[in-house]
Amino acid sequence: MALVDGSSWDVVVLGGGLAGLRAASVAAAAGASVVLLEKQDRLGGSSALSAGMFWTAPDLASYHQRVPDGDRELAARLIAEYETDLADIRASGVNVDDEPTLGVMGDFGRGYSFDVRSYLGILEDRLRARGGEACTGVRTLGIERTDDGRFLVRTETAGGRAQLRTSAVVLATGGFQASPELRAAHMPAVGADIVLRSNPGSEGDGLRLATSLGAGLAGDLGTFYGHLVPHPVTGFTPDRFMLFSQYYSSHGILVAADGRRFAEESRGDEILNQDLAEVDGMTAFLLFDDEVRSTYGVSEPFANFGRVDRFELAVAAGARHATAGTLGGLVRQLGALGVDADQLTRTLAGDVEPSRLARRVSRAAPPTTHQLERLRRGPFYALEVQPAITFTLGGIAIDPGTSALDRAGARIDGLYAAGADIGGFNNYGYAGGLAPAHLTGSIAGRAAARRALGALTGAHEGATC
Ligand SMILES: Cc1cc2nc3c(=O)[nH]c(=O)nc-3n(C[C@H](O)[C@H](O)[C@H](O)COP(=O)(O)OP(=O)(O)OC[C@H]3O[C@@H](n4cnc5c(N)ncnc54)[C@H](O)[C@@H]3O)c2cc1C
Incomplete structure (x- = not known):
């Protein structure tokens, strides 16, 4: 009618x-x-x-x-x-x-x-x-x-x-x-x-x-809510909005193509999602260890959400990624994917000078060495991510x-x-x-x-x- x-x-x-x-x-x-x-x-x-x-x-x-x-x-x-x-x-x-x-x-x-x-x-x-x-x-x-x-x-x-x-x-x-x-x-x-x-x-x-x-x-x-999602990503349909969201990113570190960080990652995925929008090209690699992948990476963010391996789903959706037994091996692979490997080595050794690709360093907190302690035991993983807007x-x-x-x-x-x-x-x-x-x-x-x-x-x- x-x-x-x-x-x-x-x-x-x-x-x-x-x-x-x-x-x-x-x-x-x-x-x-x-x-x-x-x-x-x-x-x-x-x-x-x-x-x-x-x-x-x-x-x-x-x-x-x-x-x-x-x-x-x-x-x-x-x-x-x-x-x-x-x-x-x-x-x-x-x-x-x-x-x-x-x-x-x-x-x-x-x-x-x-x-x-x-x-x-x-x-x-x-x-x-x-x-x-x-x-x-x-x-x-x-x-x-x-x-x-x-x-x-x-x-x-x-x-x-x-x-x-x-x-x-x-x-x-x-x-x-x-x-x-x-x-x-x-x-x-x-x-x-x-x-x-x-x-x-x-x-x-x-x-x-x-x-x-x-x-x-x-x-x-200019501010917005959303979550980091794989890059590139195919099949990002509403039924996958939550499955592809990298809620656990606060347990890893995020590096831009120049091998440098731009945020204190522990402040939360919804904050990192906005911070990454300030980085040229709006992509970065999320690095995390096996403990993070097998705990936060598969846990359900809320009740009744279901346990899924978000790294595996992201890879299946076409995201660029790397896996290695040692951090050195991960750095070499990321170098082959276009990340400045020498700088990334320095970043992992404690260089917290913010990325020059970031127009603005995180408003929540700049990178600190504290978060590097999250990368403990291999295998280590890297997943390319991009921001998404909700x-x-x-x-x-x-x-x-x-x-x-x-x-x-x-x-x-x-x-x-x-x-x-x-x-x-x-x-x-x-x-x-x-x-x-x-x-x-x-x-x-x-x-x-x-x-x-x-x-x-x-x-x-x-x-x-
Ligand atoms: C995957 C996902 C998971 C989320 N999970 C949570 C969660 O667990 N907890 C939480 O707090 N938040 C969550 N959110 C955010 C939450 O869904 C939104 O904040 C909330 O739905 C906003 O409600 P709303 O009524 O303002 O907007 P919406 O629910 O988006 O409704 C707005 C409606 O207005 C319609 N509209 C637009 N223009 C016009 C027009 N000119 N005339 C008539 N209608 C119009 C749109 O078509 C739409 O239907 C999630 C969002 C997504 C996408």
């Missing part, structure tokens, strides 16, 4: 991932008439591709240590409301681990694995049970403010164009990682070419629409109530943002994706319904799709 041109809603939500579905179901439960528009042919976004670890910083102090440039006011609110949202997920009846996982990202973060795909289905059912709609295959051409303080949302589907009127809009389109143009504009290190480890629909529509309505930006738009960390400026803020920091009435569209909660340092999406979705859904059901109630005029 096509969208009904001229239909009127209390709340329009853009994006059918966890943030959008949560916002829509919460707004509908509060009594608002809600339509959720999803651009792709199915709901779920990156949320449906994820590992389902509902996690963040356990307290504000550890958040600040891990994300020193993050939005502390917003973080304080999200951390305070984490347990309430977790209880809501448990109450839905989906599987949630009884015991928390500690040290979700290296030694940081606390969370619970849950059945995210079933939960997304429950949110959709709840939305529909309250008379709301979730329409797929809908492109939003623009959003304009109307004279009565509401919004006109101009959409297009295969069935034609339709204009919707609404009192509140929630932008939850999942970031701008899938747009080569926006990456080139806002992410000078990454540019147009980087492996996408995300749903393909998150092309920055939320960011564009918000700025067209006067919104400001928050956080460093979602962008900079985005729409919001206040802790998820209201979009204009460039002067004032609230834009009726406009909210949630999930990976927001900027500032994660900022180079990373403190979770699913939990912030759920939490900001909850806050935005409640706020949007309140606004719509207050002075500016929009009458809902029948089913639309």
Whole structure:
């Protein structure tokens, strides 16, 4: 069924991932008439591709240590409301681990694995049970403010164009990682070419629409979440996003083609992933020993993840690699693959002068000799890796109530943002994706319904799709 041109809603939500579905179901439960528009042919976004670890910083102090440039006011609110949202997920009846996982990202973060795909289905059912709609295959051409303080949302589907009127809009389109143009504009290190480890629909529509309505930006738009993946890599399909991620890289050392390092690797794969984007050519070799390969290299990062040999999978996917009984043998092989072998020998002997191929040495910490102690016993392995982008960390400026803020920091009435569209909660340092999406979705859904059901109630005029 096509969208009904001229239909009127209390709340329009853009994006059918966890943030959008949560916002829509919460707004509908509060009594608002809600339509959720999803651009792709199915709901779920990156949320449906994820590992389902509902996690963040356990307290504000550890958040600040891990994300020193993050939005502390917003973080304080999200951390305070984490347990309430977790209880809501448990109450839905989906599987949630009884015991928390500690040290979700290296030694940081606390969370619970849950059945995210079933939960997304429950949110959709709840939305529909309250008379709301979730329409797929809908492109939003623009959003304009109307004279009565509401919004006109101009959409297009295969069935034609339709204009919707609404009192509140929630932008939850999942970031701008899938747009080569926006990456080139806002992410000078990454540019147009980087492996996408995300749903393909998150092309920055939320960011564009918000700025067209006067919104400001928050956080460093050049920063992003993702993981190192093999280079080159074939068959990098969503079912392999996690299998090909080298989560254990913090237990090895990373060397650029000049044989030098550019980061203290122990800070975590999601940090190294961003640091490698600052290295010319965006490739490096990850060196590790047999103990690391047979422990961290095969272990499951989260519960129910399965044990796989990530080195073997990467080699099968086409990655350049080397294996040798001694470090000297590994260096010779890497020399044949184009790495400066003499310098690599000096690096392994303790030269921590950063790589000249790195435009910027790691913001987290420069290389130290400490990490070299991880290379203990052979056989030794080297795997060529490259960064991959899952979602962008900079985005729409919001206040802790998820209201979009204009460039002067004032609230834009009726406009909210949630999930990976927001900027500032994660900022180079990373403190979770699913939990912030759920939490900001909850806050935005409640706020949007309140606004719509207050002075500016929009009458809902029948089913639309
Ligand atoms: C492989 C993988 C594993 C992950 N594992 C975890 C994990 O275990 N824990 C964790 O915390 N995080 C994890 N993440 C990150 C997490 O999935 C994201 O942070 C989270 O899903 C963001 O939710 P969202 O609702 O903001 O965006 P999404 O779930 O990506 O949803 C955004 C939706 O908006 C749609 N859209 C885009 N433009 C428009 C438009 N104009 N109109 C309508 N719809 C639009 C997109 O098509 C998409 O469906 C993982 C991600 C991946 C890819």
